[in-house]
Amino acid sequence: xxxxxxxxxxxxxxxxxxxxxxxxxxxxxxxxxxxxxxxxxxxxxxxxxxxxxxxxxxxxxxxxxxxxxxxxxxxxxxxxxxxxxxxxxxxxxxxxxxxxxxxxxxxxxxxxxxxxxxxxxxxxxxxxxxxxxxxxxxxxxxx
Numbered sequence: 543x544x545x546x547x548x549x550x551x552x553x554x555x556x557x558x559x560x561x562x563x564x565x566x567x568x569x570x571x572x573x574x575x576x577x578x579x580x581x582x583x584x585x586x587x588x589x590x591x592x593x594x595x596x597x598x599x600x601x602x603x604x605x606x607x608x609x610x611x612x613x614x615x616x617x618x619x620x621x622x623x624x625x626x627x628x629x630x631x632x633x634x635x636x637x638x639x640x641x642x643x644x645x646x647x648x649x650x651x652x653x654x655x656x657x658x659x660x661x662x663x664x665x666x667x668x669x670x671x672x673x674x675x676x677x678x679x680x681x682x683x684x685x
Contacts, residue, residue: 565654572653576646583650585613586622586639590647593638595628622646 547555566580573583581603588599596614600607614637617623622643628634639647661669677684 568654572650575653576650578646578650581609582613582617585610585637586617586643586647587650589623589637589639590644593626593636595634596637599637617643 569583570580573580576583578586584603585599588594588602594602596610597607599614600610603610614623614625618625621640623637624640625635626638628636661672664672674684
């Protein structure tokens with residue numbers, strides 16, 4: 543039987559939920575300003591970090607590969623993404639941002655003020671501690 547969460551844990555979980563909801567709301571608005579859906583913006587942002595096979599995009603975004611194929615098709619038709627052969631395995635196609643796609647992804651990233659403004663009010667030590675705590679919660683080894 544799972545122990546009941548203490549009131550502090552419940553409050554922290556609620557606050558995390560509020561932060562996530564506000565982040566996604568702003569992300570959707572930023573995407574719309576570039577005539578993108580939130581899903582298209584997330585795929586473009588992920589690909590701006592590195593070209594990936596679509597199955598890896600699906601794994602990272604935790605969705606079906608067929609959904610990613612449709613999203614990449616739409617991004618490609620807008621000139622934001624291209625498919626290219628994987629130099630390591632020519633049978634595999636990588637989705638990669640075009641120059642315009644990389645520019646759009648960067649503009650999306652810089653337009654997200656919600657998190658940046660409140661985080662900017664924290665000291666470097668506080669932001670570092672928050673980062674380390676979030677990494678621990680996710681089971682990610684600290685950098």
